[in-house]
Amino acid sequence: MTFLILACKLCLGFTIIVLTVYAVRHYIFALYRISLRKSQDMMELVGFTTPSVSVLVPMHNEEKVAAHVLQALVDCDYDWSRLEILAVDDRSEDRTGEIIDQFALKYPIIRAIHRSRGNGGKGAALRVASAQASGEILLLFDADYVPGRSMIKFLIAPFCDPEVGAVMGRVVPDNGGASLLAGLLELERSAGYQVGQQARFNLNLTPQFGGTVGGVRASVLRAVGGWNADSLTEDTDLTFRLLMQGWKVAYVNRAECYEEAPETWEVRSRQIRRWATGHTECFHDLWKGWIKGRFLSAAERIDGLFVLACYLTAPILVLGWLASLILFFTPQAHRTTVFLVALPFVGYQLFGNQATFLEVGSAALLDCNRRRILLLPLSLLNFFASTGAICQALFNFYFGGIFRSGPHHWHKTLRYREAYGSAYRSGDNAESSSKLLVRSPNGLYVSR
Amino acid sequence: MACVLSAAVFHSGTRLLDAHNRISWFILKCTSVPTAGERTIEVFPGLGPVTVKDVPLKADRESPLRTGILFAAALSALIFSHRRFPLGRNFVVFLMILLCASGIVVLFVPSFYFDAVMYAQIWLRGEVLVWLLLPWVSALLFVLTLPSMASGFLWGVLVECYVVAWSALRLAFCLGVLHYTGILFLPLLWFVLGILFDLVIILFFYSLALEQSIKRTMGGRRS
Numbered sequence: 001m002t003f004l005i006l007a008c009k010l011c012l013g014f015t016i017i018v019l020t021v022y023a024v025r026h027y028i029f030a031l032y033r034i035s036l037r038k039s040q041d042m043m044e045l046v047g048f049t050t051p052s053v054s055v056l057v058p059m060h061n062e063e064k065v066a067a068h069v070l071q072a073l074v075d076c077d078y079d080w081s082r083l084e085i086l087a088v089d090d091r092s093e094d095r096t097g098e099i100i101d102q103f104a105l106k107y108p109i110i111r112a113i114h115r116s117r118g119n120g121g122k123g124a125a126l127r128v129a130s131a132q133a134s135g136e137i138l139l140l141f142d143a144d145y146v147p148g149r150s151m152i153k154f155l156i157a158p159f160c161d162p163e164v165g166a167v168m169g170r171v172v173p174d175n176g177g178a179s180l181l182a183g184l185l186e187l188e189r190s191a192g193y194q195v196g197q198q199a200r201f202n203l204n205l206t207p208q209f210g211g212t213v214g215g216v217r218a219s220v221l222r223a224v225g226g227w228n229a230d231s232l233t234e235d236t237d238l239t240f241r242l243l244m245q246g247w248k249v250a251y252v253n254r255a256e257c258y259e260e261a262p263e264t265w266e267v268r269s270r271q272i273r274r275w276a277t278g279h280t281e282c283f284h285d286l287w288k289g290w291i292k293g294r295f296l297s298a299a300e301r302i303d304g305l306f307v308l309a310c311y312l313t314a315p316i317l318v319l320g321w322l323a324s325l326i327l328f329f330t331p332q333a334h335r336t337t338v339f340l341v342a343l344p345f346v347g348y349q350l351f352g353n354q355a356t357f358l359e360v361g362s363a364a365l366l367d368c369n370r371r372r373i374l375l376l377p378l379s380l381l382n383f384f385a386s387t388g389a390i391c392q393a394l395f396n397f398y399f400g401g402i403f404r405s406g407p408h409h410w411h412k413t414l415r416y417r418e419a420y421g422s423a424y425r426s427g428d429n430a431e432s433s434s435k436l437l438v439r440s441p442n443g444l445y446v447s448r
Numbered sequence: 449m450a451c452v453l454s455a456a457v458f459h460s461g462t463r464l465l466d467a468h469n470r471i472s473w474f475i476l477k478c479t480s481v482p483t484a485g486e487r488t489i490e491v492f493p494g495l496g497p498v499t500v501k502d503v504p505l506k507a508d509r510e511s512p513l514r515t516g517i518l519f520a521a522a523l524s525a526l527i528f529s530h531r532r533f534p535l536g537r538n539f540v541v542f543l544m545i546l547l548c549a550s551g552i553v554v555l556f557v558p559s560f561y562f563d564a565v566m567y568a569q570i571w572l573r574g575e576v577l578v579w580l581l582l583p584w585v586s587a588l589l590f591v592l593t594l595p596s597m598a599s600g601f602l603w604g605v606l607v608e609c610y611v612v613a614w615s616a617l618r619l620a621f622c623l624g625v626l627h628y629t630g631i632l633f634l635p636l637l638w639f640v641l642g643i644l645f646d647l648v649i650i651l652f653f654y655s656l657a658l659e660q661s662i663k664r665t666m667g668g669r670r671s
Binding site: 353 | 537539578588635638651654661
């Protein structure tokens with residue numbers, strides 16, 4: 001019993017230390033953003049010649065959304081003589097290839113790429129598309145995203161700084177009202193971008209290139225070895241390789257792009273398990289090189305490790321919960337220094353757990369998101385659900401033989417957007433898609 | 449300010465705990481839960497001893513059939529919730545683990561002893577710390593974050609009062625459940641209605657405060 005109590009105390013102590021450090025990081029970001037409301041996204045563009053741009057859109061069974069993204073990209077106000085759109089149909093079994101071909105026929109700036117062999121997965125599709133792209137800058141959009149008219153210009157602007165290797169825009173779910181989960185994810189995304197990414201960019205830490213609504217210099221991509229087709233999170237992998245080579249990653253909060261957030265827990269669970277596995281894979285692959293990286297400041301190194309190891313906090317948290325339960329219901333554990341044992345536990349429960357919610361609240365204040373913020377207490381459900389899914393993914397990662405096993409395949413997120421697919425089937429042409437997307441006064445598309 | 453509030457809570461801790469316990473007893477009395485005398489317990493050194501009422505527990509081990517039925521009913525309810533509410537699945541799984549662990553202890557570890565006074569002592573230890581730390585949490589969530597510092601302070605005080613009152617109600621509920629069902633649901637109750645519930649209350653008030661602030665900010669912009 002004495003050994004069990006000691007083990008539980010050590011486990012709880014370790015949990016408290018790890019989570020407190022993460023909580024402090026969240027507090028710094030949130031308070032920084034609240035106290036400094038203006039983001040540092042103004043830059044000197046005089047004399048900056050707009051570069052040639054290749055937009056890569058990898059797709060796998062995306063008939064519901066393919067036309068939306070292609071139409072929105074065609075409608076962007078970027079000079080067509082400097083723009084090409086490479087729509088990659090990666091072994092789709094639905095009408096995605098057909099839709100892409102019809103757009104390619106209609107618009108000369110769209111090039112259709114059909115893949116039917118080789119490794120599957122987004123990373124592999126991007127490798128093929130990048131090899132065929134002729135632009136100086138490669139922009140990436142997932143198929144369910146609907147960029148606004150000025151999106152390409154927003155994303156290109158930071159590249160006027162020759163030290164910037166990659167740029168990331170802001171992802172905003174447009175279906176927050178579709179389900180409770182989608183509403184909670186809207187809050188979570190808002191915190192992640194409005195507070196987390198922006199603070200990390202402003203504080204010269206490690207803003208992350210997210211693999212969509214972003215761009216990378218073609219020459220830099222080649223220099224760091226291109227996309228890692230074996231990684232489940234090729235975006236995280238690229239971010240860290242870029243930073244280790246001394247390139248900067250810029251974040252542009254104004255470059256808002258709308259996406260479909262998962263509406264059901266099954267879809268979200270798959271998404272988060274993929275992220276957890278890919279992220280942890282990157283952690284194992286890159287942490288040694290990251291610590292030694294000669295272009296990195298001490299703050300960047302520390303923050304980068306936080307980012308890489310973020311999913312490992314879930315199993316640590318569960319261990320902490322179990323240890324605290326055992327300690328609380330073991331009267332022997334209360335005999336000595338009960339105050340000293342209980343204070344950090346309660347402290348971490350209150351302060352540690354509140355940190356992420358403070359980030360969400362700060363983002364809601366900055367965005368004036370009044371409608372969704374009342375859902376905040378229900379975020380605990382999402383928190384528990386995500387913790388379980390991450391634990392499951394990491395268990396499989398460490399004990400299920402997933403680590404470096406076999407070729408990767410598409411881990412596709414289910415799409416909910418109806419309409420265009422069915423409209424297309426009825427023989428309407430691409431123009432009809434504009435009826436389903438309404439352009440708001442700020443130039444951004446919103447699906448109706 | 450947080451420091452002053454924490455000091456005030458610590459200074460008036462014994463009186464606060466007495467008031468808290470009196471509310472709990474009143475609720476127990478109203479709901480006809482019997483008590484079996486009073487006992488004095490020490491919550492933390494320096495806070496002074498406080499008196500708590502002892503609530504007799506139904507003996508689990510004298511009626512394994514009744515415990516088994518309760519266990520099965522609770523597990524069925526959790527399984528139903530697991531199927532019905534996908535977003536809460538992992539939370540429910542954790543509760544199932546707690547329930548099963550508790551069931552095993554009740555049925556197979558006869559030496560394990562726990563009574564209502566011990567539970568109240570654990571409860572009060574956790575809650576006193578919450579009350580002590582809450583001014584600091586409020587300072588971060590309400591005073592530093594909200595546009596108006598005065599309203600942030602008011603929200604902080606409101607949350608502190610609410611947390612104390614709700615703690616008394618939750619403790620009374622837990623003691624009532626303990627009386628009627630024994631220690632089977634003890635870990636479950638502590639996990640769901642303990643500090644986690646305080647967190648929910650704080651988040652609830654935080655979201656309300658944010659909503660009101662955003663409403664005012666937006667109104668200001670329009671005008």
